[in-house]
Amino acid sequence: MSRVDHAVLAKDFLALEANAEFHDRRLWELRIKRDQQMAMIPEWQELRDRASAIKEHTLSNLDRYLEEFEANAQRNGVNVHWARDAAEHNAIVHRVLSERGVRTLVKSKSMLTEECEMRPYLEERGITVIETDLGERIQQLDDEPPSHIVIPAVHKLRGDVSKVFARTIGSEPGNEDIHYLAKSQRDDTRPYFLNAEAGMTGGNFIVAETGAVVTVTNEGNADLSANVPKLYIASVGIEKLVPRLADLAIFIRLLSRSAIGSPISQYTSHFRKPREGGEMHVVLVDNGRSDRLGMADFWTSLKCIRCGACMNTCPVYRRSGGLSYRAVYAGPIGAIIDPTFDLRKYSELPFASTMNGSCTEVCPVKINIHEQIYTWRRVIAEQRQLPFVKREAMRIAGRIFASPKLYRLALKLQRLAANGLPRFAIYTMLNPWGHHREVPAPPAQTFNAWYRANRKARDEQS
Amino acid sequence: MSSRELILKTIRRNRPAIDAPLPTPIPFTTAPVTMALIEQFRTALAIYGGKTLELPAGMSVQALIDELYPERPALCSATREIVGSHPIPAVNRPQELATIEIGVTRAAFGVAETGSVFLSETELQVNALGYLVQHLIILLDPAVMLETLQEAYARPEFRTAGYAVLMTGPSATADIEGVLIRGAQGVRSLTVILCPRAG
Numbered sequence: 001m002s003r004v005d006h007a008v009l010a011k012d013f014l015a016l017e018a019n020a021e022f023h024d025r026r027l028w029e030l031r032i033k034r035d036q037q038m039a040m041i042p043e044w045q046e047l048r049d050r051a052s053a054i055k056e057h058t059l060s061n062l063d064r065y066l067e068e069f070e071a072n073a074q075r076n077g078v079n080v081h082w083a084r085d086a087a088e089h090n091a092i093v094h095r096v097l098s099e100r101g102v103r104t105l106v107k108s109k110s111m112l113t114e115e116c117e118m119r120p121y122l123e124e125r126g127i128t129v130i131e132t133d134l135g136e137r138i139q140q141l142d143d144e145p146p147s148h149i150v151i152p153a154v155h156k157l158r159g160d161v162s163k164v165f166a167r168t169i170g171s172e173p174g175n176e177d178i179h180y181l182a183k184s185q186r187d188d189t190r191p192y193f194l195n196a197e198a199g200m201t202g203g204n205f206i207v208a209e210t211g212a213v214v215t216v217t218n219e220g221n222a223d224l225s226a227n228v229p230k231l232y233i234a235s236v237g238i239e240k241l242v243p244r245l246a247d248l249a250i251f252i253r254l255l256s257r258s259a260i261g262s263p264i265s266q267y268t269s270h271f272r273k274p275r276e277g278g279e280m281h282v283v284l285v286d287n288g289r290s291d292r293l294g295m296a297d298f299w300t301s302l303k304c305i306r307c308g309a310c311m312n313t314c315p316v317y318r319r320s321g322g323l324s325y326r327a328v329y330a331g332p333i334g335a336i337i338d339p340t341f342d343l344r345k346y347s348e349l350p351f352a353s354t355m356n357g358s359c360t361e362v363c364p365v366k367i368n369i370h371e372q373i374y375t376w377r378r379v380i381a382e383q384r385q386l387p388f389v390k391r392e393a394m395r396i397a398g399r400i401f402a403s404p405k406l407y408r409l410a411l412k413l414q415r416l417a418a419n420g421l422p423r424f425a426i427y428t429m430l431n432p433w434g435h436h437r438e439v440p441a442p443p444a445q446t447f448n449a450w451y452r453a454n455r456k457a458r459d460e461q462s
Numbered sequence: 463m464s465s466r467e468l469i470l471k472t473i474r475r476n477r478p479a480i481d482a483p484l485p486t487p488i489p490f491t492t493a494p495v496t497m498a499l500i501e502q503f504r505t506a507l508a509i510y511g512g513k514t515l516e517l518p519a520g521m522s523v524q525a526l527i528d529e530l531y532p533e534r535p536a537l538c539s540a541t542r543e544i545v546g547s548h549p550i551p552a553v554n555r556p557q558e559l560a561t562i563e564i565g566v567t568r569a570a571f572g573v574a575e576t577g578s579v580f581l582s583e584t585e586l587q588v589n590a591l592g593y594l595v596q597h598l599i600i601l602l603d604p605a606v607m608l609e610t611l612q613e614a615y616a617r618p619e620f621r622t623a624g625y626a627v628l629m630t631g632p633s634a635t636a637d638i639e640g641v642l643i644r645g646a647q648g649v650r651s652l653t654v655i656l657c658p659r660a661g
Contacts, residue, residue, distance in 0.1 A: 022639065026639070026640050029640070050485050050488070053482065053483075053484075053485050054484065054485060056478075056480065056482040057482040057483060057484045057485075058484075059477070059478065060477050060478050060479070060480050060482050061477070062473050062477060063470045063473045063474050063477065066469075066470065066473070067470070076624070082464070082465045082466040082469055083465060084465040084468055084469055088465060132647060133635075133637070134635045134637040134638070134646060134647075135635075135637035135638075138637070138638075151636075151637060152637070153637055153638070154637075156638075157639060158638055158639055161638050178638045178639060178641045178643065179643060181638060182635060182637075182638065182643040182646065186645070186646065186647060189647060190560070190647075193594075193647075194557045194560055210620065210621055212620075212626075218633065218634050218635065218646065219633050219634070219635050219646035219647045219648065220593045220633035220646060220647045220648020220649065221646070221647040221648070223589070223592065223593050223627065223648065224590065224593045224594070224647055224648065226625075227556065227589040227590045227592075227593065227625070228556050228557060228590050228593075228594070230554070238469065238473075243484060244487070245615040245616070245620050245621075246487035246488075246612070246615060246616070247484075247487075248615060249611045249612045249614070249615040250488075252611055252615075252628075253611055253612075260636075262509070263506060263509070263575065263576045263577075264576040264577075264578060264611075264628065264630050265630070266510060266629065266630050266631050266632070266633055266634060266648075267627055267628075267629060267630075267633075267648075268578070268627065268628040268630075269625070269626070269627045269628075270620065270623070270625070270626040270627070271624075271625055272623065272624050272625070272626070273624030273625070274624070275553065275583070275589065275624065275625070276553045276554070277553060277554040278554075284469075286465075286469045286472070290469055290472035290473045290476055291472065291476065293472075293473060293476040293477055293478070294472075294475065294476030294477075296478075299476075299478055
C-alpha cells in the first residue's frame with residue numbers, strides 16, 4: 001500500500017473553503033458543548049479515572065470476560081461467532097444471511113463493518129445493504145467512507161447533500177432545505193425497514209455479566225434494524241467489553257457528553273435475547289486487536305469508546321477533514337490506531353498533529369493519545385518509514401540541535417535567509433510550512449545576542 | 463485451532479501483566495421522589511424535545527389523549543389503561559405498525575438525571591411500537607422516578623429483559639450542518655404523561 005500523504009489530501013479539502021470553514025466551526029462547537037456538560041458534573045474527573053481503570057482491568061482480563069460474555073449470551077439464546085479478521089467476519093455474516101435467503105440487510109452505523117469493508121463484500125454476493133443512519137446513508141449514496149466516527153457526513157454542506165440525494169434517491173434538484181432533505185431520506189429508507197429480511201448493528205459496549213449488546217444512537221434506526229426484521233446480527237470488536245452493568249453506567253454517563261455535549265443519546269438500547277420467533281447473532285471480531293494488546297506502548301488505545309472528542313478538539317483534524325486520513329479512523333485516535341493495521345500506509349498520520357495534548361485532555365477514558373502519537377513518530381523514524389524530505393530535515397536538525405556552535409550559526413543563516421532571500425527561495429516545496437502561511441519576520445536580535453549584550457557580564461559578576 | 467481458541471490464546475499471550483483491580487461501583491442512595499426530581503426529569507427531557515404532562519385532577523388518561531389528538535388517529539396501546547383503535551399486531555408482524563399514528567405504553571421507571579424512561583418487551587409487547595409509529599405517548603408513575611443512571615442500572619429489569627431501552631425524547635438527527643431535526647427514522651414526537659397506574 002502506498003503511503004497516505006495527509007498534507008496533500010488536506011489541501012484538497014481546504015480548497016472547498018465554505019466546507020472547511022463550517023467543519024472547523026461545527027466541531028469546535030461540539031467541543032464547547034462537551035466542556036459545558038463536563039462543568040455540570042462535579043465528579044467528571046473521577047468518572048474518567050474510573051472509566052480508565054475499568055477498561056484497563058477488563059483488557060488485562062479480556063479472555064476471562066469474553067468467555068463470561070459468551071456463556072451468558074448463549075444462555076440467552078444468542079448465537080455467538082468469533083472472527084479473527086475482517087475476512088472471517090464478512091464470511092460469517094454472509095453465511096448467516098445467505099443460509100436464510102436474505103436479500104436485503106438494513107443496518108445502523110458501525111465503524112467495525114467499515115473496518116471490515118463488509119458492504120462491498122456482501123453487495124458483490126448479491127445482498128443489498130442499506131445504511132439507515134442519515135449521515136452514513138449520505139456517505140453510502142455518495143460512495144464515500146464516513147469522515148467522522150460520530151457524524152459521518154460532517155464535511156458536507158446542505159448543497160452537497162442536495163446534489164447527492166437528487167442524483168440517487170430522487171429528491172427535488174436544487175432543494176437545499178435541510179428538513180426536506182432529512183425527510184426525503186426518512187421516506188426513502190422506511191420501506192427498507194419494512195421489507196428487509198435482516199437487520200444489523202454494531203455495538204458501543206457489550207456487558208459480560210448479562211450478555212447484552214448495547215447501542216447508543218439518536219435516530220431510532222438501530223432499534224428499527226434490530227426490532228423489525230426477524231434476524232438480527234450485531235458485530236462487535238472484542239475490546240468493547242465491560243464487566244458489569246454498574247460499569248456500563250459510568251460509560252453511558254461519559255459517552256454522549258464527550259461525543260456531542262449531550263447528557264445521553266435518545267436511545268441507549270440493550271439487546272440480550274432474540275425476539276420471540278426471531279434470531280440473534282453476535283460476531284466478536286478481533287482483526288488485530290489481540291495483537292495490539294501486546295504492544296507495550298500502544299495497548300491502551302484499546303480503551304477507546306469511539307466518542308470522537310479527540311477529533312472535535314484537534315486543530316489538525318478540524319482543518320483537514322476526515323477523508324484526508326484515508327483511513328477508517330481519522331483524527332488523533334486514528335493516528336495511533338491506523339499504524340497498527342498498516343505501518344507504511346499510515347506512517348504520515350502521527351505527523352498530522354500539533355502535539356498540543358488536547359486530545360488526551362478530553363479523552364473520557366484517559367488514553368495518552370498525544371504521547372502515543374509521539375512514540376509512533378519514533379517507531380516510524382527508526383523503521384525508516386519517513387519520507388525523504390522529512391528524514392533529511394530531521395537528520396540535519398538533529399545534528400544542529402546537538403551542537404551549540406552549529407545551532408548559533410544556523411540561526412544567523414536563517415535570519416539572513418528570511419530577511420534577504422527572495423520569496424521563491426523561501427516558499428519552496430522543501431518548506432511545506434510556508435504553503436499556507438507567511439514565515440514570520442525574524443526578530444532583530446537572537447536571544448543569545450541579547451543575553452550577551454545585556455545580562456552576561458552582570459550574571460558572571462554575581 | 464478454531465478462531466475462538468486462537469483469539470483467546472493470543473489474548474492470553476499478549477494481555478498486559480498489570481495489577482488493575484476493578485473499581486468498586488459508586489455507591490448511591492435512593493432519594494425520595496420530590497417535586498424537584500420531577501422538575502429535573504421534565505427539564506432534562508425537554509432538551510430532547512420530549513414533553514412532560516401532568517394529568518389534570520379528575521381527568522382520565524384516555525380523556526387527555528383524546529384531547530391531545532381530537533382527530534382520533536390510528537392508535538395502538540400496549541397498556542390496558544388505554545383502548546386503542548387497532549389491536550397490537552402479532553409479535554412476528556411488527557411491520558403492521560407502520561400505518562399506526564400513535565403508540566401508547568407505560569414505562570417501568572424514569573431517570574431524572576437524563577430525562578429517560580425505561581421500556582422493554584414487557585412494556586412494548588412489540589418492540590417496534592417504540593419506533594415505527596409516528597408519535598409515542600408514555601405513561602409514567604412519578605413514584606418510580608430514579609435520580610441517576612447509576613441507580614437505574616441497578617434495577618433488576620436490565621438482568622431479565624431481552625430488549626431494554628433507556629429512551630430520551632423522539633428520534634432526532636443533526637447530520638446535515640448540525641441542524642436539529644426531530645423525527646429522524648423513529649417517532650417524530652414523544653409525550654410523557656405523569657400518572658399513577660390505574661386500577
